[in-house]
Amino acid sequence: MKSQPHEVFRQYLEAQGLKLTKQRTEILDYLLRARDHATPERIHADLRAKDPMLGRATVFRTLLLLEKAGFASKILFSDGSHGYEHKFARPHHDHMICVDCREVIEFSNATIERLQDQISRRFQFTPLWHRHEIFGRCRKCGPKPAQGVK
Amino acid sequence: MKSQPHEVFRQYLEAQGLKLTKQRTEILDYLLRARDHATPERIHADLRAKDPMLGRATVFRTLLLLEKAGFASKILFSDGSHGYEHKFARPHHDHMICVDCREVIEFSNATIERLQDQISRRFQFTPLWHRHEIFGRCRKCGPKPAQGVK
DNA sequence: ATCGTTGCAAACGGTTTGCAATTCG
DNA sequence: CGAATTGCAAACCGTTTGCAACGAT
8 A cells, every 4th residue: 555656766767768767766766765954965975975976967957857756846045045845745735834843743634624625616716736834832942932052 | 903914013123123114014004015926036026116225135134123023924835836925914915825836725714723722632732823724726717737838 | 435246248057959769579 | 888977176157246336305
């Protein structure tokens, strides 16, 4: 019952007449493991540790491929930079993002999902996907701006 | 009981020892009127029609100022580009965005707002603001991808 | 008059592209 | 083998910065 991202990706590539390369596998793996800030630059830097020959362009080209294939999507971080996150995750997971330490807490709520569908229907809007992010401060950073630090 | 963006902005600038200039007013006005794709480039191009001397740098600097002041925030569009939206709007307004024609429908739902607070509390998370966007197809564009047109 | 602000053009930094060498199937 | 892919470096933007002229208080 587990979905197998690699297998799905391989099938997609085959169907498109594209090739499964070491680099594409490395980058997909990176996104699957990444829990945060997966910017093109960080992906490139981190993967170079194991594969020094990996080129920047390949990272960008692969991310674009994954995005077009629907396996990843671009996300905007609260600091204004952006990166990618894979879309093999379960149902819909939304984010609570700490503006101090940037911790990302995932949440999902069936009632909210249902209300979204109701609202969409009311406007005769056909929902395809959504993004729901709550920005604030996590337990550790407290309700008030960090003191002393920064 | 109406908030007056211009007045609030003026007071903010005064408090910071900054000046209210023609350019800053123009750019704030633009954001207040803009209903969509307010990218730096588009803002610059559109405002140049009335003020040919307006420089790119001024647009970027003012957007940064508005963002830091908390009057605007950067948003990521579904095509990957990004722009700004002002934050003077009433309570919270969220968006339904048509992936075909890019129409933006605003919605707000008290129950969803309340659930967000509940979820946040459960994680001892202090919410400051949120972004909730539903992507799909509007009434006009129908549930299926546009045919013929593109 | 004084300092912040502006427009310009050059500098930057992230992203894309052309191309010869390489690799997957 | 042949088509797709890669790495590199150059080309491309969108964004930032230094600076002299300008403008708001």
